[in-house]
Amino acid sequence: MQKVTCDTLVAKACELLENGTVDRVLGWKNGEFVYDVTPALFTTVDDIKSEFVFNDFCGANFSKYLIEETRKTESKVLVFLKPCDTYSFNQLLTEHRFDREKVYAVGIPCEGMADITKVKAAAGDGITAIKAEGENLVISTLYDDDKAVACADVLAERCVVCKSKKHVAYDELLGEDGDVIDSNRFDEVEKLEAMTEDERFAFWQNELSRCIRCNACRDVCPACTCEKCVFDNPESSVVNKAISDSFEEKMFHIIRAFHVAGRCTDCGECSRVCPQNIPLHLLNRKFIKDINSFYGEYQAGAEAGSRAPLVDYTTEDIEPTDAVLKGASDNA
Amino acid sequence: MQINGEFQPKIVAFCCNWCSYAGADLAGNNRLAYPENVKIIKVPCSCRVNPMFILRAFQRGADGVILCGCHPGDCHYTSGNYYTRRRMALLFSMLNYLGIEKERTRVEWVSAAEGAKFAQTMNEFTEAVAALGENKRLEDLRCKK
Numbered sequence: 206m207q208k209v210t211c212d213t214l215v216a217k218a219c220e221l222l223e224n225g226t227v228d229r230v231l232g233w234k235n236g237e238f239v240y241d242v243t244p245a246l247f248t249t250v251d252d253i254k255s256e257f258v259f260n261d262f263c264g265a266n267f268s269k270y271l272i273e274e275t276r277k278t279e280s281k282v283l284v285f286l287k288p289c290d291t292y293s294f295n296q297l298l299t300e301h302r303f304d305r306e307k308v309y310a311v312g313i314p315c316e317g318m319a320d321i322t323k324v325k326a327a328a329g330d331g332i333t334a335i336k337a338e339g340e341n342l343v344i345s346t347l348y349d350d351d352k353a354v355a356c357a358d359v360l361a362e363r364c365v366v367c368k369s370k371k372h373v374a375y376d377e378l379l380g381e382d383g384d385v386i387d388s389n390r391f392d393e394v395e396k397l398e399a400m401t402e403d404e405r406f407a408f409w410q411n412e413l414s415r416c417i418r419c420n421a422c423r424d425v426c427p428a429c430t431c432e433k434c435v436f437d438n439p440e441s442s443v444v445n446k447a448i449s450d451s452f453e454e455k456m457f458h459i460i461r462a463f464h465v466a467g468r469c470t471d472c473g474e475c476s477r478v479c480p481q482n483i484p485l486h487l488l489n490r491k492f493i494k495d496i497n498s499f500y501g502e503y504q505a506g507a508e509a510g511s512r513a514p515l516v517d518y519t520t521e522d523i524e525p526t527d528a529v530l531k532g533a534s535d536n537a
Numbered sequence: 538m539q540i541n542g543e544f545q546p547k548i549v550a551f552c553c554n555w556c557s558y559a560g561a562d563l564a565g566n567n568r569l570a571y572p573e574n575v576k577i578i579k580v581p582c583s584c585r586v587n588p589m590f591i592l593r594a595f596q597r598g599a600d601g602v603i604l605c606g607c608h609p610g611d612c613h614y615t616s617g618n619y620y621t622r623r624r625m626a627l628l629f630s631m632l633n634y635l636g637i638e639k640e641r642t643r644v645e646w647v648s649a650a651e652g653a654k655f656a657q658t659m660n661e662f663t664e665a666v667a668a669l670g671e672n673k674r675l676e677d678l679r680c681k682k
Contacts, residue, residue: 397634398634402633402636402637402638402639403636404636405634405635405636406636406637406674407636408636409635409636452596452675452676452677452678453677455592455635455675456589456592456596459588459592459628459631459632460588460589460592462631463588463627463628463631466627488631488634491630491631491634492627492631495626495627495630495631496627499623499626499627500623514623515620515623515624515627516620517623518616518620518622518623519619520609520610520619522609522619522622522623522626523622523626524622524626525622525625525626525629525642525644526629526643528626528627528629528630529626529629529630529633529639529642530639531630532630532633532634533630533633533634533639
């Protein structure tokens with residue numbers, strides 16, 4: 206259950222649109238099903254009033270949309286940012302990917318978004334309606350009576366280990382700002398590190414072999430913003446999917462994660478959009494954890510203009526051989 | 538690769554133009570032996586080595602990849618090898634996280650005066666990789682003959 210209601214957002218969007226501050230609004234509207242809320246661009250008050258939604262399935266991070274949106278016209282675009290989105294927002298500003306002057310950012314508090322896989326596991330298939338009532342989601346299905354599940358039980362993994370409820374960038378804030386949370390988001394990574402090499406290999410082989418190379422993780426990632434992507438090159442040897450456990454997935458996922466290392470804000474969008482439910486955030490988090498332990502604590506996007514660890518160095522950096530030992534606790 | 542029933546690893550060594558490649562030259566001039574399993578690829582600077590190069594080498598059948606550059610502080614381009622050090626620290630740690638044996642990857646700083654160190658490093662590295670056997674975890678079957 207979100208603290209800020211859809212009506213509040215609609216009222217705010219209409220107000221800013223009517224007084225001419227912005228001429229379009231990035232928001233959410235219902236998709237094919239009630240739970241696949243999809244990002245949308247609104248330009249009229251009527252559209253906003255009839256189609257705008259905000260509920261527990263509005264996970265999409267709008268930061269990346271700003272790159273294209275701010276290029277279109279000289280006027281401002283309104284964007285709603287959850288706390289984790291503001292980190293990506295800052296990171297993109299750091300990399301000069303869009304013009305801050307053309308954006309009106311409204312920070313909205315977030316109580317964590319629901320994971321539809323968990324909802325389906327709890328309530329079954331054929332979901333026709335989902336209503337938020339207090340701390341519960343009431344789910345109507347085709348085959349069964351309405352069922353109430355606690356929001357906390359169906360929280361997306363990235364929200365269970367939420368790193369911050371604090372907005373690090375905004376023009377205006379709806380509701381109250383939260384704090385940075387000392388979460389245990391590296392627990393899963395540590396669990397993997399504690400395994401042997403063989404177990405880790407088996408784990409990742411199992412996960413990555415499900416990859417269908419749809420590129421959704423790349424397309425959604427607010428840190429992946431190159432106009433020309435290495436993976437679009439037909440010679441990259443990662444464009445095709447030859448056999449179930451081939452080299453490509455490993456290559457693709459290592460390089461994908463490496464290309465955002467030090468810039469990944471851990472927003473978790475990659476895992477959210479993965480149609481195969483591969484825990485891709487575990488790769489990104491490994492890099493974040495390593496960067497923290499090798500080069501000092503660093504949170505990408507916490508501060509606009511900060512220098513990413515991989516474009517920086519000190520003369521006393523850890524040697525790669527020692528780094529591998531330090532990075533794997535089973536060898537410690 | 539099996540030769541006379543004995544496993545011979547394929548080793549790819551990326552050597553920077555200014556220090557390590559000259560170090561390899563010196564090893565040759567001094568008649569210091571190092572295994573012929575080592576195939577050297579000359580790069581302008583160790584920093585030229587994109588993480589993709591390393592993965593590509595494994596894909597095309599390398600059993601071990603070693604990256605050699607100037608000692609930190611001695612880079613011909615002032616700071617290239619400092620960036621290499623950070624990148625490879627993260628990449629190698631990630632490879633190990635995915636279950637790739639950590640002995641298959643290595644970074645070594647070899648100056649132009651260290652012919653002996655070059656030969657010794659290559660001997661040690663080849664031996665370590667030979668002990669691990671064939672690279673099965675990062676291979677591409679389409680690239681196998």
